[in-house]
Amino acid sequence: MGYDFIPQGDMAPGGAKPQTASSSSKPVTGHRRMAVTEPGPSAQRGLVDLQMTFPNASWTLTESDKKTANTLTQVLMEPENASKVVEIGGHTNSVGGEAYNQDLSQKRADAVKAYLVANGVPGDRLKTVGYGSTQPIPGTDPASGENRRVMLTLVGTKQP
Secondary structure: OOOOOOOOOOOOOOOOOOOOOOOEOOOOOOOOOOEEOEOOOOOOOOEEEEEEEOOOOOOOOOHHHHHHHHHHHHHHHOHHHOOEEEEEEEOOOOOOOHHHHHHHHHHHHHHHHHHHHHOOOOHHHEEEEEOOOOOOOOOOOOOOHHHOEEEEEEEEEOOO
């Protein structure tokens, strides 16, 4: 596959920092592609947009999302990535209440983790966090469906 994760600068394990308006990322259209954010002066590195978007109020992976997750499984199982620990961050748009969106975003992250684990990725290498609607994609309407997504962040390496 040849994918690699680039560690984030001063990233603390278990928590992702929100993207800033100054962060630049190249939009990727269609599923089954993973896009790594382009580093800017203060941009994060090691953040991967899985290009999985969810229907409103859903945490079910579509067939296209499953294809993306299958590719991710292969990437995570590559020898050079076998010890990497990643955070799966679930997100929602701003439609709905704060508590509901928090729960929904956690369910999205958990659904991706469950799929990866069912396909052979060790669960102790996957951390899940629900961010609710607190981190919309910079430059988008917070209510946009684009914000119903899952992001992957390298948070460290598993110790032997």
